[in-house]
Amino acid sequence: MAAAKTDIPPGTLDLLLLKTLSLGPMHGFGAARRLEQLTRGAFSVNAGSLFPALHGLEEQGWIHGEWGRSENNRRARLYRLTPAGQRRLREQEQRWRGTVSNILRVLKAT
Numbered sequence: 278m279a280a281a282k283t284d285i286p287p288g289t290l291d292l293l294l295l296k297t298l299s300l301g302p303m304h305g306f307g308a309a310r311r312l313e314q315l316t317r318g319a320f321s322v323n324a325g326s327l328f329p330a331l332h333g334l335e336e337q338g339w340i341h342g343e344w345g346r347s348e349n350n351r352r353a354r355l356y357r358l359t360p361a362g363q364r365r366l367r368e369q370e371q372r373w374r375g376t377v378s379n380i381l382r383v384l385k386a387t
Contacts (some may be wrong), residue, residue, distance in 0.1 A: 285320050290330050291339075291371060293320070295358065295366040298340060305331050319356035331356060339365045 285293065297308045297315070308331075309322040321328075334340045339362030357359040358366065 282321065283319050285322065289373070290322065290326060291334060292369045294330055294334060294367070295362055295369065297341060298356055298358050298365055299363070302355050302357035304345075304347050304355050305346070306353075308356065334362070337365075338362070 286345060293312055297303075297312050302366065303305060303311065303325055305324075306383070309327050314322045331340065335342055335356070338359060340356045341359050342354045342356045345355040
């Protein structure tokens with residue numbers, strides 16, 4: 278069963294893209310599709326958010342893109358995590374887990 282569509286929480290798109298790309302190199306639409314699959318349809322990323330985010334991650338040196346061929350043999354920019362991106366992902370995952378833990382602590386308070 279697909280999850281209800283919801284907005285990606287502000288400030289998390291970079292983290293979600295880094296995590297998605299940690300699964301292996303892929304083109305932008307492939308990463309967006311994979312993110313939608315992983316969230317069972319809850320999160321979808323439109324091109325107007327996706328490509329600026331990928332460009333920003335590349336400018337930061339967290340991903341590297343190069344031209345190649347997609348699964349359907351179309352020319353596409355394939356992205357992969359860099360070592361700096363792997364470090365950034367670990368840092369962001371740790372920070373996000375702490376944030377979620379603290380929010381849950383408040384929500385469980387009686």
